[in-house]
Amino acid sequence: MMAKVKTKIGNDYCPQALFLYGTKQEDGQPHFGLFCWFGYYHSSEGLGVMACIGEEKQTKDLIRKNGVFSANLVSEQLLPLADYYGCTCGRTTPDKMKRLPTVEWGQVLDVPTIAESPVSFELEVKKTIPMGDGSDIFLCLIRNVTQDEQLLDTTIPFTERLMQAAPVLAPGDETYSSIDGRYLGKWGEPMKNMVNTKE
């Protein structure tokens, strides 16, 4: 057996799925940012999401203001646009949203969602935990879930539907990976291949 070796603190090899958080701006336009510090909790009210947002940014301004946002699972098809949303600061780039996916609006909450995303959550913030160093953890109740119709076809084995959803993972080393282990580039690379976005 191989030895276990002490290493730097981090979560490499513990893959995280990526999500685009959608918020509504003051003028009614949608706003999106890319996030990976995302997990789940369960309470008597139902399933909840834990979302950690680091330093101040436009997404956090809008989540605080509205108390609601969407989390849209990033698929391989969405990765170039998602990478752009993750590498472009909303506060200092007023025209960040000149590139948009197909935007829909929540069925339950007033939040923008992404039609191309295989899974969208509509989230209501229940508690905000300020860590005191600029980082905040939002505990949110999942108020609604929408999924691609084909993901609900139970005649297809679940693992096959998982491959169809094609979620993008952030397994470490600032890289993107597919769910079946294909390398999808370094952070900041996929955005160079942006296509099919409205300008």
Ligand SMILES: Cc1cc2nc3c(=O)[nH]c(=O)nc-3n(C[C@H](O)[C@H](O)[C@H](O)COP(=O)(O)O)c2cc1C
């Ligand atoms: C792969 C990836 C994952 C990210 N995950 C997070 C995260 O979990 N929390 C966070 O605060 N920022 C995260 N970021 C950084 C934000 O996406 C970045 O601050 C972006 O500017 C947010 O959009 P906004 O400035 O329009 O709010 C991530 C960036 C990348 C490329």
